[in-house]
Amino acid sequence: MATILSSVKVWYLSKRLISHETKRNFNKNFLPIKKTELIENFNKKIxxxxxxKKNELLPNEISAGIQSDFLKxxxxxxxxxxxxxxYWKNRALVQTLKRKNIQSDEELKKLVEEKQVLLDEIKNKYYPEEINKDQKEEFVAKCVAIEESYAKKAEELTLKHNAKLEEIEAKTNHAIEMRDAKISEIKKQLAALDVKVDKGILAEGELLKLEDLSMHFGGLKAVDKLSFTVKEGEIFGLIGPNGAGKTTVFNCITRFYKPTSGKMHFKNKINNTVxxxxxxxxxxxxxxxxxxxxNVEMIWELNILENxxxxxxxxxxxGFFGHxxxxxLLRHEEVVIKSKAYKILTDLDLLQYAYQYPMGLPYGILKKIELARTLMVNPKLIILDEPAAGLNDVETDALAKTIHKIREEYNTTIFLVEHDMGLVMEICDTVCAISFGKKLAIGTPKEIQNSKVVREAYLGGE
Amino acid sequence: MILQNKMCAERKAKLNAIKNHPYFGFVVITFLMLIVQLLRVSGLDIPVVLLRAFGFTMIYIIIALGFSILLGYGGLASLGTAGFVGVGTYVVGYLTNQFEMSIFLIVLITIVGAVVIGTIVGFISLRIEGMYLAIITLGLSEILKEVFKNATTITNGTNGLSLGTIVIFKQAIELNHNAIFIVIALIMLFIMIITLNLMKSPTGRALLAMRNSQSAAQAMGVSIFKYRLLAFITSTVYALLGGVLYMTYIGFSIPSTWSLGFSLNILAAVIVGGSQSIYGIVLGTFMIFGLNLAVLQQIPLFVENPAISVVFNGFLIIAVIMFYPGGLIRLINSMNYKIKTNYQLWKKKRRAYIYGDDPE
Structure with a gap:
């Protein structure tokens, strides 16, 4: 009874921990975006x-006859x-004359005269006749008054803006602190409980552990008592001939299939074993x-960013009503998550496709977009089901580089199934070979290459 | 002078911001729908048929929007719309006639009822898909129709139920058609805005993900159960609301209206217009429900032979479906694109004609 209670408590606490952590991360990401938005708005206002101000000053300045640089x-x-x-009028006239095959200087002369009249007008506007001294002083005083009033307005605006900035910063920081306090409190509670619940299932540095996993479809044993562990931060490859049950293993881990028997444990985002x-x-x-x-599973009606x-x-x-x-809240969230999406798109060199629809894009790009999609939630484990299927050699090389890049920049573990042996041997740290649902060998790529059992499985026994 | 130009540009940008606002189009549509009514209020002699055409179109737009969330976004086919709309009409009729309840309370009760019905149908839909779901909902609709026919104490059977005076805040008020028309227009505007928000929000995207590939949606954290239920509940709420508006506008409901034909018409309106675009649905609904009354009935040929108008409408639908499977909105979009490109070409040519080719 006590164990059940404590496990329920662990479940509840971990749920709360995850929600608090997402809230904290949201606030952290939101602050710089909101700040830049505020500053941009402020600049626009200024x-x-x-x-x-200039519009109001102009008539006074002209009247006062101040020959400032501005006026010039x-x-x-x-x-x-x-x-x-x-120039354009002239060109149009010339064109019409050319079209009609007439050469007349009269119209051109008229145009020049018209222009001269306008020029004189402008000159008169900017260099008005002299006005007497008293009036001049009056206008100067007016100018000064206007400038002062606007300076006051600008000052008020900056004060208001700064206050707003500070307020938002303080508010968000306070929220982050609150979350941090709550997280640490929950972590303490969890630590007190963890010892009883989490005993010895996953060792230090292990991320995923399968024990005696079996999946039977009627009489067919697709996976038969398979067990292996995936370590944190490595690239793990699962290989095997066609029909060996690789995808079935994946589907068991992601719960698309309910395995017949066996245990699967995973260390989740908050380092809690589930x-x-x-x-x-x-x-x-x-x-x-x-x-x-x-096969790429896109949402064809949405563009890449929305995907x-x-x-x-x-x-x-x-929630639904917010939507x-x-x-x-939704608008803020959209801003934060969109900025994250842009970052991932730039990291994977996909930014040019952000507003395109997936229909008609090359297969290699679609595969890359699927890869980008997995990164949106800061995953601990990325499962790739045949990432190189349907790609040519150049694209496969690029993919290998991308996978390495993802592992290093996003601190994730990658678990992949692949038929392209070149790719698997190049990028994987550990390779597991299976055949007919049973484990043949596990080890570094070189060990697998030299393994006799694996060769037999692929090429047939003697 | 230059400063003034700059200020002018500022004002232009503000105007553009209003013009490009996502809700601007909806306001325009509402205004277009209201024009006839406003003309009548101002004293012009406008035939009632024309008024009814626009009133019906607005009510059906609301119902079709609910259906588009179900079909265009959720990918779930349903033929039970008529039954749900019928329930809405009878709820408002019965409660007003018997208990003299306030209309606001009735709307609230209808929404609660819609949530219950939507949940039941949503649960059914979890196990059944595609054509089978359509047949099941069709069956549900037919059951409702039989209930309308036989529960004579509530629905007054095949004679039809007529609405008494509507109660607003405890006292009965005889509302004239003009006021109700305007209220319906405003509600339509509100529903359009809400639907657009929903379609562009994470919920709409999750529904689209579910429609495209269930396994991918689940892998991305979308609960199929939750979103199917949500789609059904939303569409049912819209349908029942449409029923309430129908009853307040027409004041009469008869079981034979709520048959398969009505559901199919709504389906046709959504398909013809374009199932994922609000403007498309407005166009489609007008074509199916409003075109006959508003336009064709003004032409003597169709007035003399009413059968021809039905045939004409049918051919129009066939033509749209054949040449523009994406719906009327696709036609409009492609036309818009063509016009724009041609205009730019024309502008270029015109420039060359007036000013001559560039010297460089």
Whole structure:
């Protein structure tokens, strides 16, 4: 009874721990994005204010006859604009004359005269007649007053902006601290309980452990008493001839099949051992296992970016009603998760496809997008089902590099099934060979290459 | 001068932001639907048939939007829409006539009822898929129809139930059609906005993922159970709401309306318009339900021979489905694209004609 109670408590605490951790991470990611957004908004406001100020100052400055650089520049740009306008008019006139085969200087002369009139107007506008001294001083005073008022406004705006920035920073930091405190508290509680529940199933550095896994389809033994362990941070390859049961093993781990017998344990995101047999298929991803499929499974109606967002489905905290009314929380979450998606896309050189639809993209790119999709939830274990199937040699080489890159940059473990022996031998740290559901050999790629049993399985016995 | 230009650009950008806002189109549609009614209010002599055409179209748009969430996003086919709409009409009719309840309370009760019905159908749908699901829901709809016919104490049987005066806040008020029309338009706008939000949100994407590949969706953490239930509940709520509006607008409900034909018409509206686009559904619904009353009935040929209008409508549907399987919205989009590209080409040519070729 006590053990059941404690295991229930562990389950509950770990659930809470995961939720707290996702909330903390969300806040951490959200802060810089919100800050830049605020600063951009502020800059826009300041720009608008400057524009308004100049607009108000201009008539006074002209009246006061202040020959500032500003006024000169305005004058020059106005002239330039006029010149350009008359260049096009001139060109249009020449074109019509050419088309009609007439050569007349009169119309061109008219155009030049018209231009001259406008030029004079501009000159008069920017260099008005002298006004008397008292009036001049009055206008200068007005200018100063306007500038002062705008400076005051700008100052108020900056103060407000800074206060807002500080407020948001303090708020988010406080939230993060709160989460941290709660996380540490829960971790303490878990540590007190863990000793009883988690005894000796997974050793230090082990991530996934299968013990006597069997999967029978009626009389057919697809997997027969298979057991191996995957260590943390390695690239683990599962090989075997066609029909050896490799994909079945994958489907058992990700709970698409319910194995006939056997134990599967996994160290999840918060370093807590979970029994995979107790999980439902759509909750596997929450523990930190993501997978790809043998045939690419895209959402064809959504573009690549949105395809990545679907993969982050478990990261969203907003509920159905939040989605209905496009709540503030949802908008914030979308910003954070989109920035994450952009980062992953740039890491995998896929940014150019972000707004394209998957229909019609080359197969190699689609495979890469599936790989990118698995990274959206900071997984601990990525399961790749034949990543090189249907790729040419160049693409396979690129894939090997990408897999290495992912392992190093995202601190994950990779577990793959592959037929391309070259790829497996090149990238894997450990290889397990199976045939007819039974384990033949496990070891480094070289050991597997030299193994007699494996050779027999592939090439047939004597 | 330049400063003023800049300020003008600022204003233009603001206008563009309003124009490009996702809800702008919906407001325009609502306004277009309201034009006829507003003309009538202002004193013009507009035939009732035309008014009814737009009123019906708006109510059916709401129902079709619910159906599109089910079919276009969830990938679940259902033929039970008619039955659910019928339930909505009878609930509002019975509760108003017998208990004189407030209309707001009735809407609340309807939504709760819709959630219950949606949950039941959703549970059924977990085990059955595709055509079989359509047949099962069709059966459910037929059962409901028989219930409408035989539960005479509530539904008044085949004679049909007519609505008494509507109660708003404890006192009965005789609402005129003009007011109800405007209320329906506003509700349609609200539903459109909500549906767009839902379609663009993680929920909509999860539904699409489920429709494309169930195993991939599950691997990405989408619970098939939850989202199927959600799709059914949403579409049922929309259908029952449509029923409530229908009853308040027409004031009369008869079991023979809620037959397979109605469900098929809704299905046709969604398919013809384009099952994943709100604008498409608006177009499709107008084509199926509104076109006959609003346009064809104004032409003498169709008024004299009503059968021809049905045939004409049928041929129109066949033509759309044959040449544009993606729906009317696909046709509009491709036309839009063609017009835009041609306009740009024309602009280029025109420029060369006026100014001559570039000297460089």
């Amino acid at each position: 720009e608008l204010l400057e524009l308004k 520049r305005e004058f020059e740009t106005a002239i330039q604009e006029l010149e350009e306008k008359y 029994d995979l047999n107790e999980l439902v298929v759509h909750n596997i991803i929450r523990e930190g296992i993501t997978r790809t499929f043998q 990545l967002l679907v993969a982050a489905h478990t990261e969203y905290r907003s 209905l009314f496009n709540s503030r």
